[in-house]
Amino acid sequence: xxxxxxxxxxxxxxxxxxxxxxxxxxxxxxxxxxxxxxxxxxxxxxxxxxxxxxxxxxxxxxxxxxxxxxxxxxxxxxxxxxxxxxxxxxxxxxxxxxxxxxxxxxxxxxxxxxxxxxxxxxxxxxxxxxxxxxxxxxxxxxxxxxxxxxxxxxxxxxxxxxxxxxxxxxxxxxxxxxxxxxxxxxxxxxxxxxxxxxxxxxxxxxxxxxxxxxxxxxxxxxxxxxxxxxxxxxxxxxxxxxxxxxxxxxxxxxxxxxxxxxxxxxxxxxxxxxxxxxxxxxxxxxxxxxxxxxxxxxxxxxxxxxxxxxxxxxxxxxxxxxxxxxxxxxxxxxxxxxxxxxxxxxxxxxxxxxxxxxxxxxxxxxxxxxxxxxxxxxxxxxxxxxxxxxxxxxxxxxxxxxxxxxxxxxxxxxxxxxxxxxxxxxxxxxxxxxxxxxxxxxxxxxxxxxxxxxxxxxxxxxxxxxxxxxxxxxxxxxxxxxxxxxxxxxxxxxxxxxxxxxxxxxxxxxxxxxxxxxxxxxxxxxxxxxxxxxxxxxxxxxxxxxxxxxxxxxxxxxxxxxxxxxxxxxxxxxxxxxxxxxxxxxxxxxxxxxxxxxxxxxxxxxxxxxxxxxxxxxxxxxxxxxxxxxxxxxxxxxxxxxxxxxxxxxxxxxxxxxxxxxxxxxxxxxxxxxxxxxxxxxxxxxxxxxxxxxxxxxxxxxxxxxxxxxxxxxxxxxxxxxxxxxxxxxxxxxxxxxxxxxxxxxxxxxxxxxxxxxxxxxxxxxxxxxxxxxxxxxxxxxxxxxxxxxxxxxxxxxxxxxxxxxxxxxxxxxxxxxxxxxxxxxxxxxxxxxxxxxxxxxxxxxxxxxxxxxxxxxxxxxxxxxxxxx
Numbered sequence: 001x002x003x004x005x006x007x008x009x010x011x012x013x014x015x016x017x018x019x020x021x022x023x024x025x026x027x028x029x030x031x032x033x034x035x036x037x038x039x040x041x042x043x044x045x046x047x048x049x050x051x052x053x054x055x056x057x058x059x060x061x062x063x064x065x066x067x068x069x070x071x072x073x074x075x076x077x078x079x080x081x082x083x084x085x086x087x088x089x090x091x092x093x094x095x096x097x098x099x100x101x102x103x104x105x106x107x108x109x110x111x112x113x114x115x116x117x118x119x120x121x122x123x124x125x126x127x128x129x130x131x132x133x134x135x136x137x138x139x140x141x142x143x144x145x146x147x148x149x150x151x152x153x154x155x156x157x158x159x160x161x162x163x164x165x166x167x168x169x170x171x172x173x174x175x176x177x178x179x180x181x182x183x184x185x186x187x188x189x190x191x192x193x194x195x196x197x198x199x200x201x202x203x204x205x206x207x208x209x210x211x212x213x214x215x216x217x218x219x220x221x222x223x224x225x226x227x228x229x230x231x232x233x234x235x236x237x238x239x240x241x242x243x244x245x246x247x248x249x250x251x252x253x254x255x256x257x258x259x260x261x262x263x264x265x266x267x268x269x270x271x272x273x274x275x276x277x278x279x280x281x282x283x284x285x286x287x288x289x290x291x292x293x294x295x296x297x298x299x300x301x302x303x304x305x306x307x308x309x310x311x312x313x314x315x316x317x318x319x320x321x322x323x324x325x326x327x328x329x330x331x332x333x334x335x336x337x338x339x340x341x342x343x344x345x346x347x348x349x350x351x352x353x354x355x356x357x358x359x360x361x362x363x364x365x366x367x368x369x370x371x372x373x374x375x376x377x378x379x380x381x382x383x384x385x386x387x388x389x390x391x392x393x394x395x396x397x398x399x400x401x402x403x404x405x406x407x408x409x410x411x412x413x414x415x416x417x418x419x420x421x422x423x424x425x426x427x428x429x430x431x432x433x434x435x436x437x438x439x440x441x442x443x444x445x446x447x448x449x450x451x452x453x454x455x456x457x458x459x460x461x462x463x464x465x466x467x468x469x470x471x472x473x474x475x476x477x478x479x480x481x482x483x484x485x486x487x488x489x490x491x492x493x494x495x496x497x498x499x500x501x502x503x504x505x506x507x508x509x510x511x512x513x514x515x516x517x518x519x520x521x522x523x524x525x526x527x528x529x530x531x532x533x534x535x536x537x538x539x540x541x542x543x544x545x546x547x548x549x550x551x552x553x554x555x556x557x558x559x560x561x562x563x564x565x566x567x568x569x570x571x572x573x574x575x576x577x578x579x580x581x582x583x584x585x586x587x588x589x590x591x592x593x594x595x596x597x598x599x600x601x602x603x604x605x606x607x608x609x610x611x612x613x614x615x616x617x618x619x620x621x622x623x624x625x626x627x628x629x630x631x632x633x634x635x636x637x638x639x640x641x642x643x644x645x646x647x648x649x650x651x652x653x654x655x656x657x658x659x660x661x662x663x664x665x666x667x668x669x670x671x672x673x674x675x676x677x678x679x680x681x682x683x684x685x686x687x688x689x690x691x692x693x694x695x696x697x698x699x700x701x702x703x704x705x706x707x708x709x710x711x712x713x714x715x716x717x718x719x720x721x722x723x724x725x726x727x728x729x730x731x732x733x734x735x736x737x738x739x740x741x742x743x744x745x746x747x748x749x750x751x752x753x754x755x756x757x758x759x760x761x762x763x764x765x766x767x768x769x770x771x772x773x774x775x776x777x778x779x780x781x782x783x784x785x786x787x788x789x790x791x792x793x794x795x796x797x798x799x800x801x802x803x804x805x806x807x808x809x810x811x812x813x814x815x816x817x818x819x820x821x822x823x824x825x826x827x828x829x830x831x832x833x834x835x836x837x838x839x840x841x842x843x844x845x846x847x848x849x850x851x852x853x854x855x856x857x858x859x860x861x862x863x864x865x866x867x868x869x870x
Contacts, residue, residue, distance in 0.1 A: 191346025264586025449504025453553030792835025
């Protein structure tokens with residue numbers, strides 16, 4: 001922290017060196033509150049950094065700026081006064097302090113309730129309240145402030161402060177395999193304590209499948225997320241949230257779940273088998289959100305629970321799954337009456353909280369509280385309906401809101417009249433909220449209904465009518481709580497709630513424009529895929545994969561629309577452009593299903609047939625080598641040749657060569673001849689990544705033929721090609737293979753250096769299959785040097801990692817198995833198995849540390865020690 005001072009030579013130091021909490025407020029107006037805040041902070045062992053702390057020989061502005069520079073947390077306390085604006089200044093010291101808060105510093109904001117506030121303070125609070133980096137709460141007195149500050153700072157120290165530090169950790173230090181992060185709500189959960197506790201008790205007790213039911217907008221997802229957060233420590237195997245609102249095919253549920261868990265759908269094994277293997281032995285909670293349109297998957301979910309005793313599933317759905325063992329918790333609307341001792345009902349509290357999100361000085365009087373109570377009763381206490389109504393508080397008074405809700409406006413656009421009453425209430429509120437929009441904003445909202453997941457501004461601009469100012473429309477929809485903005489690093493995405501998305505699609509269907517809008521959606525993602533193709537190689541690869549992963553639902557929707565409308569040619573173009581993404585992200589199994597549909601189409605172009613044959617055959621031969629696969633890949637290569645696509649022809653030839661090795665008996669001579677043709681085609685096309693991968697495959701063939709020196713040259717050439725293209729993943733693959741040549745020729749130290757380089761590159765690229773290969777290389781190294789314990793531990797860790805990510809290879813394609821078999825042949829099988837069992841208790845990060853000599857292994861089972869002594 002010392003390095004953050006303004007001027008190191010003459011730094012103005014804070015009075016102590018504990019955790020520093022800078023407290024900003026007017027001095028006289030909030031004297032009692034400042035005393036309470038200081039006492040609360042000192043009870044927590046923190047150092048309150050406050051302007052009045054002692055006389056210092058420095059100008060006031062220099063003093064508070066220096067104190068703020070050295071602080072760790074910012075606390076702002078505001079009431080009625082904006083503060084004094086010094087001569088020559090444009091803002092008060094109060095606003096200047098907030099402006100100077102570093103971007104990464106946590107901000108806790110407390111506003112004392114009042115009916116009068118100076119206009120400039122209202123403007124400041126409006127800006128602060130819209131700052132998603134700040135926690136914003138109201139209080140009535142100094143005792144309440146002390147309680148809020150103590151609780152919030154304790155939570156901050158346990159969670160948010162640590163997270164802000166984690167964001168500064170390099171990608172190399174991030175956990176390799178971890179449960180996906182739960183979505184973080186941007187607002188406080190109100191009035192759900194009882195439901196959260198009840199569901200948590202069920203899931204930690206006898207219940208293994210709990211379904212939260214209730215109408216749309218009642219808060220099922222919010223309750224499920226709070227339960228998941230509450231139970232994280234109860235499920236050491238992880239808690240995963242799987243959003244299914246945009247999925248309409250029950251057959252895709254396994255694929256979406258696998259994607260959320262990081263299990264690769266590579267097509268080499270049935271995806272269900274991979275899921276079972278990945279989850280075996282883990283005590284895990286799986287949250288499946290919005291399952292009502294996928295009830296055909298209910299039996300599949302029940303089967304998963306039967307074979308995985310450690311699995312618990314929490315489902316949100318408008319209807320029950322109706323399978324054995326299901327426990328139902330109905331989520332009701334928020335209570336409309338005040339609990340004993342409470343100042344207001346949960347429904348009213350939610351309205352006021354959300355109204356303050358758009359109008360920070362929202363302070364309803366007694367009469368207005370009565371109007372708000374009438375509003376939430378008219379909305380049946382449905383949280384989403386209340387939030388949509390409260391979003392209008394910036395422009396409408398509670399009386400005006402009540403009056404407008406009482407009009408027939410909402411019913412006129414409420415959609416189907418055969419819906420249950422509360423569902424009609426919600427749809428009516430959505431329609432009412434949409435009717436308050438400007439015509440261009442309504443048109444934009446309805447059009448956005450075609451998106452099947454998060455979407456970017458560029459995507460919205462392409463799909464929404466080009467004549468609209470799309471950015472302005474999105475801003476209006478966010479302000480109306482109909483659209484949510486999600487910032488992920490330097491990328492911004494927008495997300496529609498499922499209910500709002502359904503409403504938009506219904507309107508498009510009524511207007512007869514849904515197919516035209518879906519066509520624009522597909523056209524955008526086709527163009528986007530083609531543009532992303534070059535970014536999937538070299539130094540931009542990892543960022544491109546992350547970006548495409550966020551857009552996966554829309555990419556899938558675009559391909560399926562093109563296939564459904566008979567446009568297999570454009571579907572093939574989209575799929576082929578993103579070949580590297582499907583491979584790296586582990587979605588080739590799903591792409592193979594698309595390819596089968598392309599091949600079944602009535603009329604496709606020769607290029608589409610070439611692509612479809614490649615995806616169908618190249619993905620299948622690992623587990624199902626057959627004559628038809630060789631024939632299919634041969635035809636694919638010939639079609640690419642006729643279409644003048646040499647790099648694509650070369651890729652098909654590489655897979656054909658691998659197929660020649662997978663048949664019984666293998667044909668390495670034919671494989672080598674085919675590969676040399678492919679390498680030449682890649683080279684003439686300037687495709688360095690393809691050339692590198694083909695050279696690696698050639699080296700493997702030469703090893704199989706006993707031509708070790710030739711194999712080493714092929715691996716070295718592959719490394720050079722990958723380096724020329726700036727491709728860390730390609731370098732890692734080439735170096736890993738070269739390390740095996742060094743090991744088999746007895747150059748142990750050189751092999752170790754190469755293995756360390758390859759593993760480190762895979763970790764940096766976060767390529768988990770590469771990490772598995774890297775660990776297996778060290779398995780071979782340990783086995784070759786007689787270290788059975790180390791070999792076994794790394795073997796167990798590598799096997800576990802492959803099971804977790806769903807990535808497997810036939811034994812004949814794995815180098816280390818020969819050395820492992822040799823240990824067993826020499827009587828070391830028991831010791832190896834015991835060490836392997838210990839290795840399966842290691843995390844991937846621990847295994848990497850062990851391989852690189854950076855950590856100590858976990859203790860072996862007693863049996864392992866006895867076996868080694870024997």
